[in-house]
Amino acid sequence: MNKKIAVLPGDGIGPEVTAVAVNALQKVAEKFNHTFTFEEGLVGACAIDATGNPFPDETLQLCQSADAILFGAIGHPKYDNDPTAPVRPEQGLLAMRKALGLFANIRPVNTFKVLADASPLKREIVEGVDFVVFRELTGGSYFGAKGRSEDRNSAYDTCTYTRDEISRITELAFTAAAKRRKKVTLVDKANVMETSRLWREVVQQYASNFPDIELELMFVDNAAMALIQNPRRFDVILTENMFGDILTDEASVITGSLGMLPSASVGSKVALYEPIHGSYPQAAGKNIANPMAAVLSAATLLETSFDLMEEGRALRNAVEETLNNGFVTVDINPTNNLGTREVGEKICSFI
Amino acid sequence: MNKKIAVLPGDGIGPEVTAVAVNALQKVAEKFNHTFTFEEGLVGACAIDATGNPFPDETLQLCQSADAILFGAIGHPKYDNDPTAPVRPEQGLLAMRKALGLFANIRPVNTFKVLADASPLKREIVEGVDFVVFRELTGGSYFGAKGRSEDRNSAYDTCTYTRDEISRITELAFTAAAKRRKKVTLVDKANVMETSRLWREVVQQYASNFPDIELELMFVDNAAMALIQNPRRFDVILTENMFGDILTDEASVITGSLGMLPSASVGSKVALYEPIHGSYPQAAGKNIANPMAAVLSAATLLETSFDLMEEGRALRNAVEETLNNGFVTVDINPTNNLGTREVGEKICSFI
Ligand SMILES: CC(C)[C@H](C(=O)O)[C@@H](O)C(=O)O
Ligand SMILES: CC(C)[C@H](C(=O)O)[C@@H](O)C(=O)O
Numbered sequence: 001m002n003k004k005i006a007v008l009p010g011d012g013i014g015p016e017v018t019a020v021a022v023n024a025l026q027k028v029a030e031k032f033n034h035t036f037t038f039e040e041g042l043v044g045a046c047a048i049d050a051t052g053n054p055f056p057d058e059t060l061q062l063c064q065s066a067d068a069i070l071f072g073a074i075g076h077p078k079y080d081n082d083p084t085a086p087v088r089p090e091q092g093l094l095a096m097r098k099a100l101g102l103f104a105n106i107r108p109v110n111t112f113k114v115l116a117d118a119s120p121l122k123r124e125i126v127e128g129v130d131f132v133v134f135r136e137l138t139g140g141s142y143f144g145a146k147g148r149s150e151d152r153n154s155a156y157d158t159c160t161y162t163r164d165e166i167s168r169i170t171e172l173a174f175t176a177a178a179k180r181r182k183k184v185t186l187v188d189k190a191n192v193m194e195t196s197r198l199w200r201e202v203v204q205q206y207a208s209n210f211p212d213i214e215l216e217l218m219f220v221d222n223a224a225m226a227l228i229q230n231p232r233r234f235d236v237i238l239t240e241n242m243f244g245d246i247l248t249d250e251a252s253v254i255t256g257s258l259g260m261l262p263s264a265s266v267g268s269k270v271a272l273y274e275p276i277h278g279s280y281p282q283a284a285g286k287n288i289a290n291p292m293a294a295v296l297s298a299a300t301l302l303e304t305s306f307d308l309m310e311e312g313r314a315l316r317n318a319v320e321e322t323l324n325n326g327f328v329t330v331d332i333n334p335t336n337n338l339g340t341r342e343v344g345e346k347i348c349s350f351i
Numbered sequence: 352m353n354k355k356i357a358v359l360p361g362d363g364i365g366p367e368v369t370a371v372a373v374n375a376l377q378k379v380a381e382k383f384n385h386t387f388t389f390e391e392g393l394v395g396a397c398a399i400d401a402t403g404n405p406f407p408d409e410t411l412q413l414c415q416s417a418d419a420i421l422f423g424a425i426g427h428p429k430y431d432n433d434p435t436a437p438v439r440p441e442q443g444l445l446a447m448r449k450a451l452g453l454f455a456n457i458r459p460v461n462t463f464k465v466l467a468d469a470s471p472l473k474r475e476i477v478e479g480v481d482f483v484v485f486r487e488l489t490g491g492s493y494f495g496a497k498g499r500s501e502d503r504n505s506a507y508d509t510c511t512y513t514r515d516e517i518s519r520i521t522e523l524a525f526t527a528a529a530k531r532r533k534k535v536t537l538v539d540k541a542n543v544m545e546t547s548r549l550w551r552e553v554v555q556q557y558a559s560n561f562p563d564i565e566l567e568l569m570f571v572d573n574a575a576m577a578l579i580q581n582p583r584r585f586d587v588i589l590t591e592n593m594f595g596d597i598l599t600d601e602a603s604v605i606t607g608s609l610g611m612l613p614s615a616s617v618g619s620k621v622a623l624y625e626p627i628h629g630s631y632p633q634a635a636g637k638n639i640a641n642p643m644a645a646v647l648s649a650a651t652l653l654e655t656s657f658d659l660m661e662e663g664r665a666l667r668n669a670v671e672e673t674l675n676n677g678f679v680t681v682d683i684n685p686t687n688n689l690g691t692r693e694v695g696e697k698i699c700s701f702i
Pocket of ligand 2: 192444
């Protein structure tokens with residue numbers, strides 16, 4: 001198989017973990033006789049520094065010409081405390097999602113047996129947790145009209161959703177649930193938000209055609225509690241952009257596996273794969289970041305965009321073997337002194 | 352002292368726990384030679400059933416004529432799956448907050464030593480947690496313009512904030528921080544929301560006059576993680592309405608003390624006190640609900656609205672003694688068979 005992969009390392013620890021993932025993909029290509037071409041593009045703070053634009057046109061073109069996108073992370077502290085800066089790395093991320101039509105962010109959350117004790121939650125609560133969140137990614141308050149009054153003394157953001165925007169991600173969530181434990185939990189705030197009431201309408205209507213899939217309706221405040229009290233109750237969580245942002249981050253830490261969780265952002269065309277841990281600027285350049293989530297993102301890429309199931313499996317097995325042998329970064333074992341590169345080499349050696 | 356307290360038991364377990372709190376307040380009045388007059392009003396589902404209106408005018412007048420309000424909870428499952436019902440209990444709650452100008456909801460979150468093992472989080476993470484959330488309560492998407500397009504195929508909600516709405520709660524949060532560990536964490540999504548950027552502007556400007564109070568800025572997704580990973584890092588959390596709704600509920604379960612946490616909603620005039628656990632309909636009428644949060648809400652009422660510090664202390668001590676003696680409801684000790692009323696009698700006997 002001959003495939004072109006756009007590589008967007010981005011900011012912070014992005015370049016380090018992405019480099020490991022690219023090496024692992026190379027190794028897979030050799031082993032299974034494929035040709036993967038990698039082409040790098042700029043996005044985020046590094047793109048602002050180089051071009052003034054957080055999502056340059058060349059990067060858009062690169063993504064559109066690729067068969068899949070491997071993404072690191074964006075964000076830099078120099079912009080964080082100045083959200084009024086005219087150009088910010090986040091704008092690059094949002095522009096990229098919108099331009100590529102990446103309307104669904106899919107984040108599996110599961111526990112790794114050897115990591116059960118790394119969770120802030122008690123072992124009996126997180127053991128066996130296995131759910132996936134479908135977060136809408138190109139609608140809601142992220143993209144609605146926003147602004148200030150003329151005197152700048154009041155501000156507004158508009159959350160908007162259309163029936164179509166809700167339908168297309170609902171279909172993905174139900175398709176996933178059908179292959180899993182057959183339960184979808186729609187998270188909203190329908191007792192307050194009109195957009196949430198539209199979500200309920202569309203999702204309930206869709207669900208009525210799939211009687212073998214259970215639809216559960218849950219308010220977002222309740223979901224924020226349930227994720228901690230009983231995360232095993234979830235199978236597929238479906239939610240809008242902002243709620244998804246908050247809940248996926250909450251979910252990512254309950255299992256203690258933040259450095260291990262991949263995500264996929266999909267739409268109509270090319271899909272994008274990224275570790276969920278973000279740019280983690282304090283660790284940038286120190287060779288201490290956990291590359292496993294990036295490698296698992298690459299595995300998801302192989303399976304989802306290229307339908308290379310055996311190859312994806314090989315990558316996942318390599319990560320698991322590395323983990324089970326104790327070859328891990330400090331986030332998992334504080335007494336360890338293996339770095340990002342060393343763990344990456346171990347993973348490659350197990351492929 | 353001669354005081355009138357409006358009692359709004361509301362729905363679900365509201366009436367049961369409020370009855371215990373009223374008994375406890377009576378006991379305090381006897382002991383300390385005060386006269387508290389209690390007058391009941393309807394709000395929520397019970398008000399809809401009786402009058403068709405979730406917040407009847409008589410209840411508003413009762414509240415306005417009272418020196419403080421003791422509130423139970425609202426909500427009923429028969430409305431939960433039908434958010435498009437023309438009248439819903441939640442509307443009563445929102446109308447009450449707005450009409451009484453209750454712009455700040457104050458929720459302390461702390462651990463009770465004997466409950467450390469009731470938390471879903473590990474003991475070493477929750478031990479010593481002690482922070483308070485200031486949630487804005489009458490602005491944001493809860494009260495902004497909302498609606499549908501004519502064909503009902505798209506919906507919108509508007510989140511709006513003015514400088515004044517932000518200033519007044521910021522002042523309360525900083526005043527509280529000055530008496531505590533001198534740290535305020537502003538939680539927002541300033542990398543995406545214009546309203547959040549206004550919050551940062553106003554709060555940063557306010558903070559510049561209080562150099563001895565540390566201002567920390569945190570994105571809401573990050574806060575959802577930090578609450579679980581390291582809740583001790585927080586002292587005072589300041590945030591807008593919707594983020595506050597989600598984060599306070601998340602915070603309430605990390606300590607395992609959901610049945611123990613009171614809250615106060617304050618504004619320009621009369622203040623309202625309520626347990627944070629909500630209506631918990633599955634337990635309604637079963638005499639199993641934990642009345643301690645309601646009693647601690649009554650203690651907060653005595654201290655905050657009447658400046659009766661010794662009396663408030665007496666109530667808190669009674670709750671603590673009841674707890675330490677193992678007189679608790681099933682939520683705290685599953686092998687226990689003390690009910691709401693029995694625990695309430697114990698509390699009264701310790702006053
Ligand atoms: C950086 C930020 C705009 C982004 C988001 O909120 O979508 C991030 O938190 C994420 O979840 O990918
Ligand atoms: C019932 C609901 C409207 C309410 C809210 O979201 O404010 C509740 O969750 C709360 O936190 O008091």
